[in-house]
Amino acid sequence: MSIELLPECIRENYEVHEWKHACAILKEDFPDEWSDILSVLQEFRLYKSWITNPGGRKSKVSGFIDEYLYERGWVEKEFSTKVVVDETTMDTPTHKIDCFRNRVALEIEWNNKDPFYDRDLNNFRLLFDLRAISAGVIITRCDELQDIFNELGRGASYGASTTHMGKLLPRIEGGGGAGCPILVFGISKALYEQDE
Secondary structure, three states: OOOHHHOOHHHEEEEEOOOOOOHHHHHHHHHHHHHHHHHHHHOOOOHHHHHOOOOOOHHHHHHHHHHOOOOOOOEOOOOOOOEEEEEEEEOOOOOOOOEEEEEEEEEEEOOOEHHHHHHHHHHHHHHOOOOOOOEEEEEEEEEHHHHHHHHHOOOOHHHOOOHHHHHHHHHHHHHOOOOEEEEEEOOOHHHEOOOO
């Protein structure tokens, strides 16, 4: 595995998994995007107030990562895809990618229903097969954070059927992303800071 290409501070603060040499591909073929991903992960902290004060439509976690990357030229992206059979054209739009730049797709799944992972992985598979992306990245949360949510009285909001590493890994290992190289980062307890 090429996760040794990641700085030690990231390997210590995140649960990291990769498939199909995603780290090597990102580091060698997409150095600017690789640098941005490493930079946002190094800057990120999980603040208590982000858990105790819900963020509305978008969580503070997703908002921080999105804005950090958008300031560096990443965009939210929906691809226009079509299937053509003889003279018949059928639109087959994809779901929007949270953050996209230069053939690298990054999704943030902090606290959605776990079927969102199926959507993300299917999107990665399709876009990789169409040669629109070269790698997919998912930032999610480690299972161990449930202890913190429970202690803060927010455990019910972050239940077993929401997005966390234990729901993602079986989907990828079962072939959910097909041939797409995938890199996954799980936000761990090591990043938690009490700010209130």
